[in-house]
Amino acid sequence: MKKQFTTIILTVFLVVVLIICFAFVIAGQLGWFSKEPVTAIDKCEKYNGIWLSEFSECENISEEVCSSNGGFFNACGSACRHNPEAKICSMQCVPFCEYATINSKADLIRVNYPQANQVIEGSSLEITGLARGTWFFEASFPVQIRDLENKILFEGLAEAKADWMTIDFVPFELKVNLESTKIKGKIELVLKKDNPSGLPANDDELIIPIEIK
Structure with missing residues (x-):
């Protein structure tokens, strides 16, 4: 009886060891023990992207990889975005x-x-992007164009192009007639979170420097 009990214990032990070994093999194949790249440069290189150190950009990686490391993905950037001349x-x-x-x-x-530091030429500026529904109020949010001395040159409303009553991203759009506003030179595009409460704690904005020729 004692011998039989010992045999059972050994058998159970071996089965447990085999299961653990098998689990480690599978985990290794799935890459669970591999060191996941943390920095933007590491991820760019791992997924065969092209790193542009001067602009902190990685070309030719997927939106999923970009977002997973806190980046901003642009699916259709200009090949000349860093060479306006x-x-x-x-x-x-x-x-x-x-x-x-x-x-x-x-x-x-x-x-x-537009993208940061982009040079804009033409008679109009079409501002497009995505914002959380919480950035809007009544399907819009304020947009300003200011000069480098903080003088307001233009004010308008970017409008939601889909249902804004959500916490998800919602597309927005605003067209600015540059001929009528006569805006030229280096300016700041200011996209302000709509704040119907008026409380300073709820204020927020994104500032994008661009140049209009």
């Missing part, structure tokens, strides 16, 4: 992830156009 520019979209401090509010509001 280029005479010839490919019309091909360049997907890229931006980690610059301008997008420190990327979990609240994301601007697709």
